[in-house]
Amino acid sequence: MVLSIFAFIYFKPDIERIHFERMSTWWGATINYIAVTLLVLQLAFLAYLLFLYIKYKPIKSVSDEELPLISVIVPAYNEGKLVYETLLSLAESDYPKEKLQILSIDDGSKDDTWAWMLKAKALIGDRLTIYQQPKNMGKRHALYRAFKEGNGEVFVTVDSDSIVKEDTLRIMVSPFVVNEKCGAVAGNVRVLNKQDSLIPKMLNVSFVFSFEFVRSAQSAIGSVLCTPGALAAYRRDAVMNCLENWINQKFNGKRSDIGEDRAMTNMILKQGLHVLFQKKAYVYTNTPVEYKGLYKMFIRWERSNVRENIMMSKFAFTKFREESTTGSRILLSMQWLKVIMAYPLILLLFSFVITHPIIFLCTSLTGAFIFSSVQMFFYAKKYNISEGFLAYTYSIFYLFTLFWITPYAIATASRSGWLTRELPTA
Numbered sequence: 001m002v003l004s005i006f007a008f009i010y011f012k013p014d015i016e017r018i019h020f021e022r023m024s025t026w027w028g029a030t031i032n033y034i035a036v037t038l039l040v041l042q043l044a045f046l047a048y049l050l051f052l053y054i055k056y057k058p059i060k061s062v063s064d065e066e067l068p069l070i071s072v073i074v075p076a077y078n079e080g081k082l083v084y085e086t087l088l089s090l091a092e093s094d095y096p097k098e099k100l101q102i103l104s105i106d107d108g109s110k111d112d113t114w115a116w117m118l119k120a121k122a123l124i125g126d127r128l129t130i131y132q133q134p135k136n137m138g139k140r141h142a143l144y145r146a147f148k149e150g151n152g153e154v155f156v157t158v159d160s161d162s163i164v165k166e167d168t169l170r171i172m173v174s175p176f177v178v179n180e181k182c183g184a185v186a187g188n189v190r191v192l193n194k195q196d197s198l199i200p201k202m203l204n205v206s207f208v209f210s211f212e213f214v215r216s217a218q219s220a221i222g223s224v225l226c227t228p229g230a231l232a233a234y235r236r237d238a239v240m241n242c243l244e245n246w247i248n249q250k251f252n253g254k255r256s257d258i259g260e261d262r263a264m265t266n267m268i269l270k271q272g273l274h275v276l277f278q279k280k281a282y283v284y285t286n287t288p289v290e291y292k293g294l295y296k297m298f299i300r301w302e303r304s305n306v307r308e309n310i311m312m313s314k315f316a317f318t319k320f321r322e323e324s325t326t327g328s329r330i331l332l333s334m335q336w337l338k339v340i341m342a343y344p345l346i347l348l349l350f351s352f353v354i355t356h357p358i359i360f361l362c363t364s365l366t367g368a369f370i371f372s373s374v375q376m377f378f379y380a381k382k383y384n385i386s387e388g389f390l391a392y393t394y395s396i397f398y399l400f401t402l403f404w405i406t407p408y409a410i411a412t413a414s415r416s417g418w419l420t421r422e423l424p425t426a
Contacts, residue, residue, distance in 0.1 A: 052217035071150030075142035076160035084116040108136035162285040183273025187231030192284035202394035221327035222274030231283035242267035259304025272321035302409030
């Protein structure tokens, strides 16, 4: 949406630009001023992220002797056979068996998830402990139970529809050994089911940029804003310091049942600890294959962002860590800019669609092409160019079908519900 407005004002034919420049009302001048300011901010922020990305260096795996005892936690709800595959991938990890504890919690599933967990237990043996919640209580409560039961020095959380590589666990845990101020680590999330439809294929390209560029940059200043539910690791002491506040967190008087990953990340950052990203710690996770599942996932993420931006704002502008806090404040400020400008930009969008539909369409596509090229070239350089072109497809898809997500999520930030974990209906 932002790209469309930029393109409309700065890439439209000269006659239209002259029309804007000659507008005698304050409205025309305001539009131009806002557009210039936003464009400059976005470009400056991109340059800042590029600078941090160049500085980023992943931490190499430490030796078996140095690796700590870990508790790997897999909460599951209505996952069926997927949880079995997840647990087997963890058991087959290149991690010292005597230092690996796996905990899996069936959060009151309505399908055969528990039966698959029992099969995994029979195969894996004592390294796997399984629990069954008496009823569906939500992912946060399942994790809470496992945090209480686990005896590891480090907790690793993995979604129950995800597969890890053999060396993922040791790479995820190594930063805690070499950096005593490391409180949490984010893994590198890729799409497992990218052959199922166009949506997962596009998301895979988007994830590569989001993780390998954006989170790499954030990691360079120890301020990754969100450790993803698909793969994250936490220092035990850091979790225990905030666990009760985390499980009892409320928003507008209601218990929070979404955004548990961003909430935990915020509470660990608040302790003055570092949150890092390990680029080579891969996890492959399933994503929605249809539009309905996709927009529900994005709504949940955006609602969480709104809530946790508020939470982070309560400490980010204090001296919450010994090192510089400037970078963290810049990251948060750019998060807020997206929220603050959501409604003004969508009003401008509809205004341009009504007044100049043809020009708007052409310039929107031009803007999408220009800014998507950043993601395309990044992906093409690291992987392959044919898939990289999906960055253009995704940008156009988002522009015309998902532009409404952020404004809607802001308006409904108080609503709860996971939205994407129900059984399919006949």
